[in-house]
Amino acid sequence: xRPQIVNHPENATEHALEGLALTHPHLIAHxxxxxxxxxxxxxxxxxxxxxxxxxxxxxxxAGFVGTGMLDVAVPGALYASPTALxxxxxxxxxxxxxxxxxxxxxxxxxxxxxRIAGELAxxxxxxxxxxxxxxxxxxxxxxxxxPGRRGxxxxxxxxxxxxxxxxxxxxxxxxxxLGRRVAGRARTIGLALRAGTHPxxxxxxxxxxxxxxxxxxxxxxxxxxxxxxxADADGLIAHLVDPLAEALALTRGSSxxxxxxxxxxxxxxxxxxxxxxxxxxxxxxxxxxxxSLAGTYVTSLDMHGVSVTLLPADDDLLPLWDAPVRTPxxxx
Amino acid sequence: xRPQIVNHPENATEHALEGLALTHPHLIAHxxxxxxxxxxxxxxxxxxxxxxxxxxxxxxxAGFVGTGMLDVAVPGALYASPTALxxxxxxxxxxxxxxxxxxxxxxxxxxxxxRIAGELAxxxxxxxxxxxxxxxxxxxxxxxxxPGRRGxxxxxxxxxxxxxxxxxxxxxxxxxxLGRRVAGRARTIGLALRAGTHPxxxxxxxxxxxxxxxxxxxxxxxxxxxxxxxADADGLIAHLVDPLAEALALTRGSSxxxxxxxxxxxxxxxxxxxxxxxxxxxxxxxxxxxxSLAGTYVTSLDMHGVSVTLLPADDDLLPLWDAPVRTPxxxx
Numbered sequence: 001x002r003p004q005i006v007n008h009p010e011n012a013t014e015h016a017l018e019g020l021a022l023t024h025p026h027l028i029a030h031x032x033x034x035x036x037x038x039x040x041x042x043x044x045x046x047x048x049x050x051x052x053x054x055x056x057x058x059x060x061x062a063g064f065v066g067t068g069m070l071d072v073a074v075p076g077a078l079y080a081s082p083t084a085l086x087x088x089x090x091x092x093x094x095x096x097x098x099x100x101x102x103x104x105x106x107x108x109x110x111x112x113x114x115r116i117a118g119e120l121a122x123x124x125x126x127x128x129x130x131x132x133x134x135x136x137x138x139x140x141x142x143x144x145x146x147p148g149r150r151g152x153x154x155x156x157x158x159x160x161x162x163x164x165x166x167x168x169x170x171x172x173x174x175x176x177x178l179g180r181r182v183a184g185r186a187r188t189i190g191l192a193l194r195a196g197t198h199p200x201x202x203x204x205x206x207x208x209x210x211x212x213x214x215x216x217x218x219x220x221x222x223x224x225x226x227x228x229x230x231a232d233a234d235g236l237i238a239h240l241v242d243p244l245a246e247a248l249a250l251t252r253g254s255s256x257x258x259x260x261x262x263x264x265x266x267x268x269x270x271x272x273x274x275x276x277x278x279x280x281x282x283x284x285x286x287x288x289x290x291x292s293l294a295g296t297y298v299t300s301l302d303m304h305g306v307s308v309t310l311l312p313a314d315d316d317l318l319p320l321w322d323a324p325v326r327t328p329x330x331x332x
Numbered sequence: 333x334r335p336q337i338v339n340h341p342e343n344a345t346e347h348a349l350e351g352l353a354l355t356h357p358h359l360i361a362h363x364x365x366x367x368x369x370x371x372x373x374x375x376x377x378x379x380x381x382x383x384x385x386x387x388x389x390x391x392x393x394a395g396f397v398g399t400g401m402l403d404v405a406v407p408g409a410l411y412a413s414p415t416a417l418x419x420x421x422x423x424x425x426x427x428x429x430x431x432x433x434x435x436x437x438x439x440x441x442x443x444x445x446x447r448i449a450g451e452l453a454x455x456x457x458x459x460x461x462x463x464x465x466x467x468x469x470x471x472x473x474x475x476x477x478x479p480g481r482r483g484x485x486x487x488x489x490x491x492x493x494x495x496x497x498x499x500x501x502x503x504x505x506x507x508x509x510l511g512r513r514v515a516g517r518a519r520t521i522g523l524a525l526r527a528g529t530h531p532x533x534x535x536x537x538x539x540x541x542x543x544x545x546x547x548x549x550x551x552x553x554x555x556x557x558x559x560x561x562x563a564d565a566d567g568l569i570a571h572l573v574d575p576l577a578e579a580l581a582l583t584r585g586s587s588x589x590x591x592x593x594x595x596x597x598x599x600x601x602x603x604x605x606x607x608x609x610x611x612x613x614x615x616x617x618x619x620x621x622x623x624s625l626a627g628t629y630v631t632s633l634d635m636h637g638v639s640v641t642l643l644p645a646d647d648d649l650l651p652l653w654d655a656p657v658r659t660p661x662x663x664x
Contacts, residue, residue, distance in 0.1 A: 003525045003545070005602035005638060007564040007609075015565070016601045019608030023592075023626045058600040193335045199601075213335070232339045233347070260355075267596040267634035268390040268661075269348045269531075270337035276351030277339075294355045296628070302599035306337060329600075331663045 105151025138216030437483025470548030
């Protein structure tokens with residue numbers, strides 16, 4: 001039995017959105033009818049940014065609405081894409097006259113519904129561009145006909161960098177191109193010591209035997225790519241950093257932005273230890289960490305685990321990364 | 333078996349501090365020899381603020397070092413007070429010529445070691461004042477001879493408000509008086525659905541039978557004041573808000589600052605639901621929530637649970653609460 005702090009499984013995500021908005025009324029507003037989360041004070045005369053997808057990944061995406069990041073988040077039900085009509089409403093709401101970039105994690109339902117929503121929004125004279133985020137290295141099968149890689153925590157980097165560019169006045173095509181570049185180069189891989197538990201469920205989505213961890217987990221309770229023995233923090237993080245460094249062809253002298261992300265039930269103590277291990281492992285490989293984050297950003301309910309996202313730190317990305325941001329879940 | 337992301341129990345807190353500093357090099361610095369966490373750029377010509385205590389409560393206190401909050405954090409070992417000599421070093425390091433306020437959670441070892449450290453610091457011509465934080469309503473026995481109430485999450489409010497006053501140029505006596513007023517009026521109570529697990533331990537500090545939760549828990553793995561049946565989020569939060577409202581004599585028209593605090597292993601989804609429940613319960617009681625926070629701030633390792641802190645929102649406190657703050661764990 002794994003009890004949780006919820007009222008009813010049916011209203012968990014709705015209540016969480018309401019709670020987030022009640023906590024941050026100066027930053028965001030939540031419309032209980034449409035489900036949309038918007039900035040408390042909508043931006044004017046800038047390229048709009050909308051993202052969304054299934055809930056269960058809190059604080060994503062609603063927690064990243066605010067100055068320097070998203071204009072609108074479109075939350076679906078738990079692990080389920082929002083409808084095309086919801087996304088259309090969110091896309092139109094994000095428009096202040098200069099078009100809207102839709103940031104979409106690569107899941108079939110999301111991709112389909114954002115595409116339809118984009119067409120519907122264009123019918124309302126809102127120009128749209130799509131940035132597809134498909135960073136999960138665990139699902140990289142090199143198979144052009146398959147569904148491709150899943151979208152996971154790199155969406156935070158895409159939203160941050162596109163948000164900064166849009167805030168600085170970049171045009172629709174420029175913001176979209178930047179987002180595609182970030183999405184194209186960021187890779188993520190995660191591991192779990194315990195799967196997340198659906199509100200109302202008695203047990204986690206999958207149960208691990210003692211002494212093993214699940215490598216390459218997704219953020220929807222899917223099993224990963226394999227199981228490996230539990231190791232110390234340095235050993236666990238090596239399972240993530242090493243394949244990322246290989247996939248990104250990092251070499252001595254490379255420089256990266258690193259995001260160490262808790263998957264929902266990971267304690268701050270553990271996250272800081274994981275951050276240390278990530279820094280040390282990259283240093284051992286000769287890679288410079290230009291910027292890093294460690295926190296709980298893109299979750300799978302209360303999964304106990306961690307993901308690492310690496311993004312090569314091109315010189316032009318750093319000022320955008322460093323630009324001010326004020327959202328419920330990310331502020332500097 | 334409850335596995336964790338650690339290297340070795342002996343170095344868990346030290347590695348976590350190193351990881352926090354590696355993640356936020358522009359904000360804080362960690363000295364591995366003294367253990368102290370200081371601002372990356374020490375403040376000048378202001379009242380210094382130092383706090384500390386046992387580790388295992390991350391991000392407290394190191395996560396609250398930075399502009400608008402602490403100057404120095406003195407971390408002890410896991411759940412163990414730092415030594416008087418460590419606190420002395422931290423107190424002296426926090427001084428920029430206008431004296432130092434020591435913010436101390438009410439535990440016997442901390443109180444003793446901060447007192448000795450204050451005397452030693454005065455020998456070095458550093459003026460000190462102590463603010464004792466004893467907010468835990470679960471330990472309020474009305475017994476003047478006992479150890480008094482424990483110090484828990486209200487320490488965040490004391491550090492934030494003293495920090496703002498100190499940054500604004502207030503003098504030593506003024507900052508201390510303000511801290512004492514906040515500490516004197518803030519109350520906290522917490523509950524756990526699962527206790528925290530010591531790094532390296534196989535099981536949580538105490539094990540709850542199915543269907544009950546522990547009410548009035550501390551942040552050191554102590555049992556609480558009693559067990560009550562598991563309820564929905566609204567019911568759980570009522571167990572916290574109602575006794576706080578009574579103890580603070582809140583009435584219709586009262587206004588509070590509310591901190592909804594995750595105890596380490598609580599997911600963001602649950603924390604937002606708890607925040608909603610807190611807002612609703614207070615509204616039902618006719619109490620206005622002037623400001624609120626919901627996050628993981630003062631923990632008991634990876635405890636699955638939540639505490640609520642309420643502080644009457646006096647008019648002069650709100651500008652101090654709203655003043656800018658830039659620390660690893662709290663920024664606005």
